[in-house]
Amino acid sequence: MSVDGEAVRPDGEVDEPGWEVDPDDEWGVAVITMVGRQLKLLREAAGLRAAEFGALVGYGEDLVYKVEAGKRIPRREYLVDADRVLDANGVIEATWEDVKRIRYPKKIRDLGKLEAKAVEIGVYECQSINGLLQIPEHARALIQARQPPYSPDDLERMVAARLARQSVFERDPSPSLHFVLEEAPLHRQVGGTMVWRRQLERLLEVGRLHNVALQIMPTNTEPHPGLDGRIELLKFPDGTAVGRSDGAFNGRPISEPKHLRILELRYGTIRAQALTPRASLAFIEQLLGET
Structure with a gap:
């Protein structure tokens, strides 16, 4: 039929x-x-x-x-x-x-493969909370807001793909993970108040892991090299690395040492300007306490 x-x-x-x-x-x-x-x-x-x-x-x-x-x-x-x-x-x-x-889109599957092999992952995220840190409800609300909208089936496909990448937290030995998130997206109540609170609690949970450094970039800070967009750096056991930046090299993945040094310099500067991991967790706790 x-x-x-x-x-x-x-x-x-x-x-x-x-x-x-x-x-x-x-x-x-x-x-x-x-x-x-x-x-x-x-x-x-x-x-x-x-x-x-x-x-x-x-x-x-x-x-x-x-x-x-x-x-x-x-x-x-x-x-x-x-x-x-x-x-x-x-x-x-x-x-x-x-x-x-x-079922997972090829580019997400390829990224997941790289993350699964990396011994060190560094991410600066400016517009939202990074996908590795999102709870399912937060991820679904973000993806659902895109235009033109996904079909219900494609929506669940995208959510599943994003959450599948989070297996990186279960690896043994654990990779070194560091994240820098802008303050502004933490105030946006994606998915409603309860989802927003659970998302902040998830950030606290991950930020307390022994192999994770989570930093917040205050909105009132001086200009920094991440204002052009997201930066990602992945390093592998054999000493090679892959990086990507929305504001450099047309956003394409790069592995040339001279280009990687530029991204590492930018990312290092961003980390230096952000709150320390301890101060960042205190900031999130304060944000939770205000609601």
């Missing part, structure tokens, strides 16, 4: 946007093509037509063809049900570990 050409589940669920494969994502295309080919071979070996298989897993025939052709990212429930129907002994369900990563 279909609605305006879109496959629907028998219970009326539309084949929503947001699960398409990005054609520029070579790794993602390869994974989904492999999974789709495997599903088709197992379905045909079981003697099931696409429509029959779709009825057994609760999806329309069109969606079955899209998944098998590598044009659609299957949901986890689809893979679980397909594994059961095709008696695959967990082989199909196990592909979800790779499939779920494709």
